[in-house]
Amino acid sequence: MKDTMISTLIVNRYFKKLRSFLELDVAIVGAGPSGLTAAYELAKKGFKVAIFEEKNTPGGGIWGGGMMFNEIVLEKELEDFLNELGITYVIQENHVLVDSVHFASALLYRTTMVGATVFNNISVEDVAMQDGKVCGVVINWGPTMRLGLHVDPITVKASFVIDGTGHPANVASLLAKRGLIEMKMELPMNADEAEQFVVENTGEIFPGLMASGMAACAVHGGPRMGPIFGGMILSGKKIAQIIEEKLR
Ligand code: 48H
Ligand code: FE2
Numbered sequence: 001m002k003d004t005m006i007s008t009l010i011v012n013r014y015f016k017k018l019r020s021f022l023e024l025d026v027a028i029v030g031a032g033p034s035g036l037t038a039a040y041e042l043a044k045k046g047f048k049v050a051i052f053e054e055k056n057t058p059g060g061g062i063w064g065g066g067m068m069f070n071e072i073v074l075e076k077e078l079e080d081f082l083n084e085l086g087i088t089y090v091i092q093e094n095h096v097l098v099d100s101v102h103f104a105s106a107l108l109y110r111t112t113m114v115g116a117t118v119f120n121n122i123s124v125e126d127v128a129m130q131d132g133k134v135c136g137v138v139i140n141w142g143p144t145m146r147l148g149l150h151v152d153p154i155t156v157k158a159s160f161v162i163d164g165t166g167h168p169a170n171v172a173s174l175l176a177k178r179g180l181i182e183m184k185m186e187l188p189m190n191a192d193e194a195e196q197f198v199v200e201n202t203g204e205i206f207p208g209l210m211a212s213g214m215a216a217c218a219v220h221g222g223p224r225m226g227p228i229f230g231g232m233i234l235s236g237k238k239i240a241q242i243i244e245e246k247l248r
Contacts, residue, residue: 027158032060034213035164037236043116054123054142059104066227070100075230134208169215184221195231197222202235212239
């Protein structure tokens, strides 16, 4: 029966994929612009990378542009990156303007093409820790978490974990509420200062745990910047470089 054949193909391939990603170089939590950029840069260099995204659709805040006007703005210094990804854009006011759907799909396409795998509908509900170091992520189905079902999770081992969960910094929060790190709070909008703050504060927040993008902003208490995404890309690139140096 064709139906059974289709089910068998899907189940076999999914579990083979999941099994091969149970031990990672880098586990990235959240498929927003910073997490995807980090995944792209690390996978391109041959590291074993998986992204866990609790929603059905990866891409985080990219799709919505600014207030659902589906255009985003980036600094002109990101032109090389956009060209590398094959993204179409225009330049105005010395900034780059990109259609947000085009940007999200291109970033996702290129990231998966270089070998990073996105596990969508999977939520990271905790980290694994050994000898005072974060050494993996504890995962569960996204819908299971949203419904609040009492279902125990499973663990994926990783040499490094990136909190790329955006504004709520969900992974860092897990350590903060246990008193293992101190966490500040995102400040009001200031597009002049915010992006530099994010990039400067992108880095390790606890042994084995890195923060990128708006998660780094929340942990260190920087201002938000609205729909300008250059800082998210540069943050993803920076975290990839830090991890690469540590892994080599
Ligand atoms: C699995 C999770 C979990 C979890 C959350 O918000 P994002 O787009 O993140 P960044 O930091 O790469 O980009 C921020 C940018 O989109 C933005 O909001 C900006 C620039 N705002 C400025 C402003 O002033 O508002 O993506 C985070 C992703 C999302 O897809 C979440 O669904 C996902 O992480 N996520 N995935 N397990 N526990 N928590
Ligand atoms: Fe935002």
